[in-house]
Amino acid sequence: MVSDYQRPSLRDDPRVNKALLNMPSRYANSYTEAQLVYFRFALVDNQWQKHFIDHRGTFYFPFIGWRFFYVFLLGRNKRALNRKEKQLSVLIFALSVVAFMVISMVFGLLLLYLLKSALGIDLFENSSLGIWDWFKS
Numbered sequence: 001m002v003s004d005y006q007r008p009s010l011r012d013d014p015r016v017n018k019a020l021l022n023m024p025s026r027y028a029n030s031y032t033e034a035q036l037v038y039f040r041f042a043l044v045d046n047q048w049q050k051h052f053i054d055h056r057g058t059f060y061f062p063f064i065g066w067r068f069f070y071v072f073l074l075g076r077n078k079r080a081l082n083r084k085e086k087q088l089s090v091l092i093f094a095l096s097v098v099a100f101m102v103i104s105m106v107f108g109l110l111l112l113y114l115l116k117s118a119l120g121i122d123l124f125e126n127s128s129l130g131i132w133d134w135f136k137s
Contacts, residue, residue, distance in 0.1 A: 009033065016036060019039070019043060051074060052076070056071045056072075114132065114135055117131070
């Protein structure tokens with residue numbers, strides 16, 4: 001008994017089909033079904049697609065009849081940065097280091113001033129910033 005059922009081609013898979021449409025037809029038509037299995041595996045089951053939080057869903061607006069989807073992904077960025085992203089990350093890092101240094105210096109100077117005032121050392125006669133009086137109260 002011969003069955004009329006044919007297994008569907010992986011060319012009908014949306015991801016594989018989209019990838020095949022983006023290449024010249026002579027190359028896209030040269031793939032065998034066995035090659036398409038691994039082609040689909042390479043497109044779907046990548047480690048870079050795994051995220052710490054991967055929440056996807058849809059919602060529907062009943063009065064206008066539209067359905068929307070949302071995707072919330074959170075995880076470590078494993079892809080290579082482009083030039084603009086590298087420049088931005090270096091700039092943010094440099095600003096963070098400068099901000100840390102400025103905050104540390106201000107805090108250090110405040111502690112030195114409080115120590116000087118606690119020891120009763122006056123650098124300038126009859127002048128005060130009022131920080132010591134505020135700290136004591």
